[in-house]
Amino acid sequence: MKRSGVLAALPDGPRERLTELGREVSFDAGARLFEEGGHADRFWILRTGNVNLDIHVPGRRPAVVETLGPGRMLGWSWLCPPHRWHLGAEAISPLRAWEFDAAEVLALCERDHELDHALLTYVVEVIGRRLRAARTRLLDLYGPYGSGPTP
Template identity: 80%
Template sequence: MKRTGVLAALPEGPRERLMELGREVSFPAGTRIFEEGQRADRFWIIRTGTVNLDVHVPGRQAAVVETIGADGLVGWSWLCPPHQWHLGAEAARPVDAWEFDAAEVLALCERDPALDHALLTYVVEVIGHRLRSSRTRLLDLYGPYRSGSAE
């Protein structure tokens, strides 16, 4: 089976060291994994299932900005001060994932420059992608022209 996502982005040795810190968790469909604004102290790599990322919109239902599936990274806010979730997350379908404690991963990254660089590079790519996805989805939902393009 070919690896994708964060596991494919990490060199073999650093990937193995990271995975030693992971623990298997499951979330039934409909479970809120975290809420926007709460303390971010962990992250997940999805094994199976899907997670909806959403943004709070005052006076409206939360808007789903992206759906993350197998091999996807859920959570990057643990890496950046003030360590608060920028989005919310909910299991759209039953989820099996590896969960990682941020403090443990950050301590490992201090000792393992190859992991630190590869993980940081991957997370920066995820942040950029999520910002673009959020912008596009919000334009679809609330923009004057839908999909961000003039009609």
């Protein structure tokens, strides 16, 4: 597995133990990987292609808040109770990824505290970036003056 994103953030040993749990999957352009509010029981590390993350906006089409490409982690809701997707995701081009079962990864983290710490640190950074991206995009779409200059 190529080392970028989460794979680059993990130390060698924990990274190897995590990647042993991954399986290769692919999706066609237009495939919905998950829906906001659905049960979150897995995550992906993108290899090729792009995915739009979107948020439900009542009375409107879902608003795209971020586009993810190769090397990025797709999905963090599997880690945080109540394990429901906070956003939706759609492949916008043919997609290849490594898929990870949340229960298997969580069980490994229980035994491997080095992996647990490194993965949690990375996921917290992802959550922060996604929250900022969603906020900025929603302000651009629906705020009276857009998101304005960034501080």
